Amino acid sequence: MQVIPTKNSTQFEREQFRRNSEFPELWDCLDQVKDPEIPALSLWDIGILKDIERQGDQATVTITPTYSGCPAMDAISEDVTIAFKALGIEKTVIITELSPPWTTDWMTDKGRNQLRDYGIAPPNDVVGDHEQPLNSESQVLCPQCGSADTKLLSEFGSTACKALFQCNSCHESFDLFKHI
Amino acid sequence: MTSSTETVSTQDIIDYATRLGDDAIVIGHRLSEWVSRAPFIEEDVAIGNVSLDFLGHARMYYTYAADVSNKQNGTDDVTEDTFAYLRDERQFQNHLLHELHKGDFAYTTARQLLVDVFNKYFLGQLEKSSDETLAAIAMKASKESKYHCRRSKDWTLRLGDGTSESHERMQVALNDIWGYTHELFELDELEQRLVDAGIAVDCTLLKDSWLKEVTAIIEEATLTVPDQDWAVRGGRQGYHTEHLGHLLTEMQFVHRSFPGAKW
Numbered sequence: 001m002q003v004i005p006t007k008n009s010t011q012f013e014r015e016q017f018r019r020n021s022e023f024p025e026l027w028d029c030l031d032q033v034k035d036p037e038i039p040a041l042s043l044w045d046i047g048i049l050k051d052i053e054r055q056g057d058q059a060t061v062t063i064t065p066t067y068s069g070c071p072a073m074d075a076i077s078e079d080v081t082i083a084f085k086a087l088g089i090e091k092t093v094i095i096t097e098l099s100p101p102w103t104t105d106w107m108t109d110k111g112r113n114q115l116r117d118y119g120i121a122p123p124n125d126v127v128g129d130h131e132q133p134l135n136s137e138s139q140v141l142c143p144q145c146g147s148a149d150t151k152l153l154s155e156f157g158s159t160a161c162k163a164l165f166q167c168n169s170c171h172e173s174f175d176l177f178k179h180i
Numbered sequence: 181m182t183s184s185t186e187t188v189s190t191q192d193i194i195d196y197a198t199r200l201g202d203d204a205i206v207i208g209h210r211l212s213e214w215v216s217r218a219p220f221i222e223e224d225v226a227i228g229n230v231s232l233d234f235l236g237h238a239r240m241y242y243t244y245a246a247d248v249s250n251k252q253n254g255t256d257d258v259t260e261d262t263f264a265y266l267r268d269e270r271q272f273q274n275h276l277l278h279e280l281h282k283g284d285f286a287y288t289t290a291r292q293l294l295v296d297v298f299n300k301y302f303l304g305q306l307e308k309s310s311d312e313t314l315a316a317i318a319m320k321a322s323k324e325s326k327y328h329c330r331r332s333k334d335w336t337l338r339l340g341d342g343t344s345e346s347h348e349r350m351q352v353a354l355n356d357i358w359g360y361t362h363e364l365f366e367l368d369e370l371e372q373r374l375v376d377a378g379i380a381v382d383c384t385l386l387k388d389s390w391l392k393e394v395t396a397i398i399e400e401a402t403l404t405v406p407d408q409d410w411a412v413r414g415g416r417q418g419y420h421t422e423h424l425g426h427l428l429t430e431m432q433f434v435h436r437s438f439p440g441a442k443w
Binding site: 156160 | 222223225226232234236237240312313315316319324327330
């Protein structure tokens with residue numbers, strides 16, 4: 001059977017929303033703003049950037065936090081404001097939107113690949129159904145060597161959104177970005 | 181669900197959001213006391229993360245309480261910090277279970293199991309609140325709560341069904357803590373009004389599911405569900421154990437010494 005790779009529907013909707021925006025230059029500008037905790041990923045690619053509006057020299061950016069205690073939100077607001085200043089936007093208002101809650105499904109394919117290159121396994125690199133809760137038997141493709149022979153060290157890694165694994169083949173320990 | 185607007189005031193919403201924030205910030209701060217003292221480095225990181233989740237929940241509840249408060253009074257100077265740092269012990273209305281001292285790791289684990297399983301059911305219901313903001317906060321917090329439950333269950337099994345020492349400590353902890361769980365499932369007048377209006381969770385309906393789940397985990401961990409019937413109450417009325425004052429002293433010290441300080 002031939003499998004045709006498809007984007008999940010939430011990713012498709014996000015891309016369409018962005019494409020239909022009146023302010024493509026603002027979206028492009030924020031592609032330069034990275035998540036301070038994972039500098040490999042832009043706000044768009046990690047999936048927390050929801051909307052951008054511009055009214056003259058003011059902009060409103062809607063962001064949804066990954067985890068509710070995410071300490072990066074303040075730094076992100078600051079980075080967005082600085083990036084927009086370069087476009088002549090004097091005032092940027094950041095709106096934090098809680099509903100619907102962020103899900104890793106909103107992470108782009110590009111983001112997933114960048115995450116893996118950076119040394120963090122993306123949520124879909126869990127062997128089997130990656131939406132199932134992790135357990136001591138869970139295996140994840142090692143982002144360093146690709147081996148599936150790995151073990152869970154801790155359900156909580158260097159930040160709340162990650163779990164800590166170790167590869168039994170190359171012995172490197174690595175983070176998995178948990179499905180949520 | 182009838183005539184909700186007549187019986188529920190904006191102050192009721194502020195008070196309810198504040199209570200939920202109090203529960204979250206107190207347990208979050210308590211867990212943070214383990215950072216650098218947990219059994220091993222991975223657990224240190226895990227407990228810090230769980231603590232941060234609770235802090236995040238507290239910030240969402242307090243921010244909401246502050247927004248409603250500012251709208252009600254035509255002010256703009258009430259913030260989440262007002263609730264966290266500028267209220268005294270008698271004004272905090274958290275359930276007592278959350279404020280009990282951190283104890284040994286078994287004590288923290290036993291308490292966390294009871295709290296996490298409670299939150300799972302509580303947040304599941306708060307998601308259905310007719311108050312959209314509370315429902316949105318619950319949806320966000322609910323996802324994290326599932327991870328907390330699994331971690332607490334794993335630790336309970338590991339310690340309960342571990343060495344005779346860890347087993348003993350877990351059983352002592354459960355016996356010490358059990359009497360503080362009863363008030364989780366009670367409603368006072370404020371919450372009853374909000375339940376009638378479809379806003380608050382009717383906690384009295386959560387007890388059966390909670391008890392069934394914690395009993396299954398406790399028994400799988402070869403421990404015994406305590407059968408004492410003593411109960412301590414008062415958190416929702418602002419009557420606290422000796423533990424809360426010490427916690428607030430530490431948590432509020434910097435903010436009160438250097439009002440408005442930023443970095």
